[in-house]
Amino acid sequence: MEMPKIYLPLGTLKKISVADVLSDSNSRQYLMSFGFDLDELKTSIATVGIINPPILRQNEGGKIEIVTGYRRLRAASELHIEQVTSRVFLHNELAPDQALLVALYENLSIRTFNIIEKALVLRNLSRFYGKEEIIRTYMPLLGLPKRDEVYRQYLEMEKTLSEPIKEALANGKIQMKTAEILLEVDDNSREIISHFGSALNLNINQWHQFVDLTVDLMNIENRPASEVLEEIDINLLKPASTISNLPQQANAVLNFLKSKRHPRATAFQKQIRKKLGKMKLPEGARIVFPYYAEEPEYRLEVSFKDGPSLRERLLKIANDPMLHSIRLPLIEAISVGQTGEIPGK
Amino acid sequence: MRYSITDILIDSGLDDSPFAKRAVDNVRRLLPKATISTAHDTGHLKQDQFSKHVLYLLAYPGQFLKPCPGTTEHICCGYQILNVGTGCPMDCSYCILQSYFNQPGLRVFANIESGLKEVLKRIDSKPNRIFRVGTGEFTDSLALDPIVGWAELLIPYFSSRKNAVLELKTKTDHIHGALSCNTRERIIMSWSLNSPMIASREEHGAVSLRRRLEAAKSCQAEGFAIGFHFDPLIYYPGWKEDYLRTLDLMDKVLEPERIIWISLGSFRFMPSLKRIIRKRHPNSIVTNGEFVPGKDGKMRYFKPIRVELYSFMREHLEKWSPDLGLYLCMEAPDVWETSMGWNPVNSEGLSAFLDERVRKIFG
DSSP states (O other), X not given: OOOOOOOOOOOEEEEEEHHHHHHOXXXXXXXXXXXXXXXXXXXXXXXXOOSSOOEEEEOTTSOEEEEEOHHHHHHHHHTTOOEEEEEEEETTTSOHHHHHHHHHHHHHHHOOOOHHHHHHHHHHHXXXXXXXXXXXXXXXXXXXXXXXXXXXXXHHHHHHSOHHHHHHHHTXXXXXXXXXXXXXXXXXXXXXXXXXXXHTTOOHHHHHHHHHHHHXXXXXXXXXXXXXXHHHHHHHSSTTOSOOSHHHHHHXXXXXXXXXXXXXXXXXXXXXXXXXXXXXXXXXXXXXXXXXXXXXXXXEEEOOSSHHHHHHHHHHHHTOGGGGGOOOHHHHHHHSOOOOOOOOO | OOXXXXXXXXXXXXXXXXXXXXXXXXXXXXXXXXXXXXXXXXXXXXXXXXXXXXXXXXXXXXXXXEEOOOOXXXXXXXXXXXOOEEOOSSEETTOTHHHHOOSOSEEEETTHHHHHHHHHHHHHTOTTSOEEEEXXXXXXXXXXXXXXXXXXXXXXXXXXXXXXXXXXEESSOOOHXXXXXXXXXXXXXXXXXXXXXXXXXXXXXXXXXXXXXXXXHHHHHTTOEEEXXXXXXXXXXXXXXXXXXXXXXXXXXXXXXXXXXXXXXXXXXXXXXXXXXXXXXXXXXXXXXXXXXXXXXXXXXOHHHHHHHHXXXXXXXXXXXXXXXXEESSBOHHHHHHHHSOOOOSHHHHHHHHHHHHHHHHO
8 A cells, every 4th residue: 555645844933832832732642752751852952952843733723733842842841941943834734644644754763662652653543544554554664563453452552551551661661461461450450450569669570470470360269459469468568577678578479479379389399499408418519499390300500629529519419318308300299289179260 | 063154265266176166065055144255355354363254265385294293392192284274163262273373264275185195195105104194283173074075075085095094183063074985994083072161161162072972972883983182171170070070971972992092181372372361261261270381381280280180081081991092192201100100201102102003993
């Protein structure tokens, strides 16, 4: 399909009140920026002024809409610049769909969009174009695969996720696959999970584990997030808790959720750690066990300076009285946690 | 089973092939309201990736016979997949095809007859090797049989070969095509089985366990070798009682004779499938178990749970008959040893065991 062609006239250069434009709620309808940092732009404007004038459109009602330059105007506002020279188009000089394409191509020419910005672009495009056309023509421009489910997912994300989660996504603090899981749950649960995770200051991988485990438990126990996470509040987060800092608290929360989600594997890990801990291993030696008993063997790691020191360490290990009690990982795993059946719906 | 097919799309150039003509005739008879069009005329088709409404008849450009991809680090059975199509009109919640194919619709390869020539040439070129061939990996072997007539097409080719068997694996009772063939030699009619709860709750569009077993009984009575696949076994509250009900039903309906093999496999999946299942089948319980990542990247039940599933099934199946050719699908040697009491050591060992079952049943 041939892309639409727009030959943008010069428009009229006018000094526009920054405060007036930014205060109008209609002014953001072509906005494609989310989660941005204005510091660099402010330094640039403070040094050389606004090099590229914003493009504005005066709609049928006389209100000014920002087509491009929202960040420039915000930066100007923060620098207390009252008026900015802009290229202004009358409504009959620049139709709304054309204005959107101007905004899109200007952004594409100077930067890459983050995930939420791509979602914003798709939502804006959906005001003027059909789904098929957006998927075929515009999604590749955004670096997205031409797939219906991807289109739907981005629109749902833009519509459904809370601002803090959108910000975390835009800033790369949570992954797309984490957001996808959040889309599965109801608004209230999503809010509670987001709030809880934010309070723990989780890193990107911890965020994914936290959301995945919580939503798994919600499904298995058929309970909302509030009830699943309530137990954590009681056990780990009460003021009298001895856990004093956030990273430890985050790990404790994740371990608690893991032990609920994987009770038998967790019991196996606990038992085998305890058993191996009873061995009097020489310095520089350690035994690594298969975390989920998937591998059929343990691994012994021994550091040594020379042959005699290796011999000495191996002999010490070989004579450890605990050795005889260590069985195949699978047999160890079978021997613990035979508590019956997992909970289900 | 009821089809939800509303559109038949034939790749331009294949309209005149006997395969496509036969399929079109059957569609006109079975689905008189379905639209039949050629592939360059797809404008009216609006569908998603998982659509069961469109049946494509197209030419497959690749090799028709390929070894089952299996999975690394596990013992595989050495099966050969005859790729007759992809996608399935049924909609089992646990189906791995949901994450395998990024292509919409049901796809049937209408150039199968020309592809078969090459396949048979390969089989004939290795007379000392037994080719265990199946069509049920990327589609159900018989779900579309009333339309495309796979059984009648394929059975004669495989029946006449002494170093191959063809397994038609299904969750339907579409056995008419197979029964109408003159021969039963080297053909295995097999059914996927599960507990009644899983069959009714998770295997959307499949026929009931009783109907599957009645179909197996008919095939058995007509002289076919039969097989069963308890795959995926699902661990949930009450699973033991439920699976025993299936075994009781087998005992009531069938004689444990000419059963070439029964496989056991526990639910395993690529991590990405979990989200798809939750989205497409929100009431499914199949992802609720205690799954851990395996060495091949797939999620599997924690090993002791797998051992529990297999040991239980083995114990009760062996009470029914000690000679069922029980084997595990894609499992580790220690799981074999602990649950089955023996261990084929590697994939070659399992292949040899299954080849021996073929010799025992077919000579």
